[in-house]
Amino acid sequence: MAVVEALLYFPGVAGTLLGALLLLLLLSRLSSDYKSQKEGKEPPGPKHLPLLGNLLTLDLKRPFDSFCELSKTYGNIFQVFLGPKKVVVLVGYKTVKDALVNYADEFGERDITPGFRLLNDGHGIIFSNGENWKEMRRFALSNLRDLGMGKRGSEDKIIEEIQYLKAEFDKFEGTKKPFDTTRPVNYAVSNIISSIVYGSRFEYTDPRFTETVDRANENVRVSGSASMMLYNIFPWLGPFLNSKRIIMRNLMKNRAEIVKLITGLQETLNPHDRRGFVDSFLIHKQSVEQSGKKDSYFHHENLLMTVGNLFVAGTDTTGTTLRWGLMLMAKYPHIQDRVQEEIDRLIGGRQPVVEDRKKLPYTDAVIHETQRLANIIPLNLPHMTSCDVTFNGYFIKKGTTVVPLLTSVLKDPNEWEKPNSFYPEHFLDEKGQFVKRDAFIPFSAGRRVCLGESLARMELFLFFTSLLQSYRFTTPPGVSGDELDLKGVVGITLNPSPHKLCAIRRS
Ligand code: HEM
Numbered sequence: 001m002a003v004v005e006a007l008l009y010f011p012g013v014a015g016t017l018l019g020a021l022l023l024l025l026l027l028s029r030l031s032s033d034y035k036s037q038k039e040g041k042e043p044p045g046p047k048h049l050p051l052l053g054n055l056l057t058l059d060l061k062r063p064f065d066s067f068c069e070l071s072k073t074y075g076n077i078f079q080v081f082l083g084p085k086k087v088v089v090l091v092g093y094k095t096v097k098d099a100l101v102n103y104a105d106e107f108g109e110r111d112i113t114p115g116f117r118l119l120n121d122g123h124g125i126i127f128s129n130g131e132n133w134k135e136m137r138r139f140a141l142s143n144l145r146d147l148g149m150g151k152r153g154s155e156d157k158i159i160e161e162i163q164y165l166k167a168e169f170d171k172f173e174g175t176k177k178p179f180d181t182t183r184p185v186n187y188a189v190s191n192i193i194s195s196i197v198y199g200s201r202f203e204y205t206d207p208r209f210t211e212t213v214d215r216a217n218e219n220v221r222v223s224g225s226a227s228m229m230l231y232n233i234f235p236w237l238g239p240f241l242n243s244k245r246i247i248m249r250n251l252m253k254n255r256a257e258i259v260k261l262i263t264g265l266q267e268t269l270n271p272h273d274r275r276g277f278v279d280s281f282l283i284h285k286q287s288v289e290q291s292g293k294k295d296s297y298f299h300h301e302n303l304l305m306t307v308g309n310l311f312v313a314g315t316d317t318t319g320t321t322l323r324w325g326l327m328l329m330a331k332y333p334h335i336q337d338r339v340q341e342e343i344d345r346l347i348g349g350r351q352p353v354v355e356d357r358k359k360l361p362y363t364d365a366v367i368h369e370t371q372r373l374a375n376i377i378p379l380n381l382p383h384m385t386s387c388d389v390t391f392n393g394y395f396i397k398k399g400t401t402v403v404p405l406l407t408s409v410l411k412d413p414n415e416w417e418k419p420n421s422f423y424p425e426h427f428l429d430e431k432g433q434f435v436k437r438d439a440f441i442p443f444s445a446g447r448r449v450c451l452g453e454s455l456a457r458m459e460l461f462l463f464f465t466s467l468l469q470s471y472r473f474t475t476p477p478g479v480s481g482d483e484l485d486l487k488g489v490v491g492i493t494l495n496p497s498p499h500k501l502c503a504i505r506r507s
Contacts, residue, residue, distance in 0.1 A: 055083060058080065064407045070089070093414070100448075101446050103389060106385055109384040114235040123301045143280040149452070155353065161201065169471060185319045186217060188319075218250055222246050223491065321371055382403060384402060410440070410442060475502070476502055
């Protein structure tokens with residue numbers, strides 16, 4: 001449908017021009033096919049049309065489902081054409097792991113699509129490559145660790161934030177006011193990365209903060225829409241697309257907010273008292289400038305983009321996963337019973353801490369199973385080959401877009417007993433002890449593996465156990481759990497479909 005809508009923008013294109021264009025495309029395809037045949041066998045894939053490629057047969061709203069379907073015919077490595085752009089899709093645990101880990105360099109570049117370029121212009125971490133990416137990623141990882149990411153420092157911040165979130169949940173008075181969990185959960189989670197990045201949290205009543213979080217989340221949703229997928233293929237559609245306008249507007253406003261925050265921190269900077277990541281960056285930038293080094297990556301644009309990346313990546317993902325967890329508890333009350341029985345028996349009424357994870361194998365299994373089934377980044381972020389590579393007998397050219405399809409790993413029928421069900425037993429042995437599973441890679445793997453994995457895992461454990469300790473999550477009175485659907489709403493992340501829950505105080 002989206003393709004047809006897009007084509008409606010060209011009713012007046014002269015036939016001859018179109019004919020010439022198609023001929024040109026056909027010739028260039030024939031010549032590239034000839035070249036590739038010389039270089040080696042390309043991955044198989046469905047036949048494609050010039051210009052449109054396979055667009056007419058893909059479900060652009062849920063491309064990951066189309067890719068899983070195609071793999072039934074073409075195997076675990078196949079190629080499709082999104083318009084004129086060739087994309088190699090990797091399917092299933094063994095293939096994805098092999099590519100990302102054993103061919104880490106070859107498959108380790110990011111494909112910076114036009115939509116992502118709008119967001120970052122090649123700066124920051126998520127949508128950058130080469131030396132810029134290396135320097136920013138290395139600096140962020142080591143400084144975030146120094147600032148306590150995934151360690152004691154962030155544990156204290158998370159525990160503090162949980163109290164604010166509970167106060168928010170209490171305002172809905174149990175079954176009296178069923179509520180949408182999106183905003184309070186996102187604000188709480190966002191405050192964790194904010195306090196690591198800026199050195200302070202924000203009130204949920206501060207409109208500058210809440211609007212920034214809401215805009216960032218809207219951009220994650222819109223960036224994964226069918227129309228932005230079309231924009232990535234045919235960037236000249238930009239001026240006609242409302243989605244692009246929304247993204248640009250949100251981006252400009254959020255950028256202005258980040259600039260204000262950074263300026264405030266710069267004015268009060270004390271090199272002997274680092275409050276957060278921004279301070280670390282500013283101090284490093286100053287020392288690079290003083291040393292007279294030219295062409296440094298530590299400039300204002302990289303600071304803005306890296307901060308923006310951490311803020312978005314650290315909010316939407318973890319918030320979405322937590323919301324899936326609460327929804328699944330309301331949908332499957334017998335599983336919620338077992339989680340609460342375990343927490344009551346082993347933790348009682350005291351605040352859960354990270355150390356408790358070992359004592360709570362069932363709860364831990366439920367959190368892992370939530371991440372597996374929720375499958376929040378089904379397509380993964382797009383990768384790109386850094387050089388020509390022959391992988392599993394197929395030749396893939398340098399600069400080819402590669403989709404290491406995470407949904408096909410998290411739901412791989414060769415790895416999971418019940419791939420499409422919520423089955424915490426996937427992570428339990430016969431004695432009820434927690435077991436790790438190799439195919440559990442919601443954070444991806446290899447060079448581009450999620451930079452915030454340790455922080456996200458800590459947040460999920462502490463938020464989930466503390467909330468389940470204090471509340472019983474149910475559907476609103478009169479609404480059955482069957483009405484909570486598992487399909488989700490697609491953006492770059494897969495969100496639970498709109499729903500309301502009741503949080504009934506247990507303690
Ligand atoms: C449940 C929570 C999370 C999930 C499921 C998740 C998942 C992912 C995935 C799948 C990728 C792409 C990996 C690839 O390209 O192969 C990624 C990248 C990234 N994530 Fe996360 N993430 C989560 C939380 C976080 C948090 C809390 C942070 C903040 C510190 C973060 C920061 C990043 C960054 C900076 C990248 C880009 C890495 C790069 O391109 O080198 N993520 N994440």
